[in-house]
């Protein structure tokens with residue numbers, strides 16, 4: 001039976017540590033860190049994620065603000081908002097929640113974000129430094145996964161890690177973090193990978209970030225593998241009040257018996273992503289305040 005990598009528990013520990021730092025700043029007469037989220041449109045999942053991020057800010061004593069636009073907003077208006085946030089000395093970090101409507105170029109928006117306030121770690125300048133040992137403002141999800149592994153004393157050095165999915169926000173930076181500072185041997189798989197199971201079957205650690213429920217099944221993993229499931233797909237479920245359930249990319253029922261450690265969905269990677277955003281905001285704040 002696998003040990004559950006409890007992202008909820010670990011994220012609470014991290015929040016407690018950050019809260020203590022915020023209290024100490026307050027005692028010394030400094031303002032709290034301030035995180036802003038820009039939310040465009042009415043996408044249910046995006047609203048849920050941003051609300052959870054704002055709630056975590058409140059819990060640690062940060063100031064948080066949400067700026068909302070409807071999905072008819074123009075690219076110029078969002079770029080103007082980004083410029084305002086860049087210039088606002090009272091803002092330590094901000095995120096533009098993705099996805100954005102198709103008429104807005106994500107690249108243009110991300111390129112314009114001040115790298116010092118880029119708490120999602122998506123700007124080219126921050127992304128380009130991912131493999132540096134002590135770089136801060138790492139992309140939140142891969143950063144959260146590394147932190148989770150560390151807190152469970154799971155070594156990556158010398159391990160064979162297979163990352164499935166190569167998105168800019170999860171799979172690609174994850175593979176760089178594991179191969180760079182993590183000193184692992186990394187295979188990065190994606191939609192064009194042939195015979196995916198031949199790669200996953202020899203992995204010590206599998207990180208899957210695809211968005212296809214049940215993609216990784218028990219026959220695709222070796223005994224004792226560490227399984228990190230990033231996938232969060234909403235599937236209809238009439239037994240839930242919300243009308244949907246969150247499903248990971250891993251078929252938990254067949255994989256868990258073979259794994260040594262495994263993240264649940266929900267309650268694994270999701271809370272760690274939020275904890276990383278909080279950690280990044282604290283880092284950006286300290287730099288801004290010259291602490």
Ligand code: NAP
Pocket residue numbers: 141164165166167168169170171189190191192193196209210211212215230231232233269270271273
């Ligand atoms: P994405 O941008 O859609 O990327 C998915 C990746 O999976 C792509 O690289 C794609 O390959 C690859 N892929 C698609 N089908 C595949 C298959 N059958 N076999 C192997 N690779 C395949 O998604 P994302 O933003 O990385 O998110 C992935 C999942 O993680 C989603 O469910 C998302 O909701 C979730 N997520 C969760 C968190 C969290 O905090 N828990 C954070 C971010 C994302 P190509 O590039 O070649 O098309």
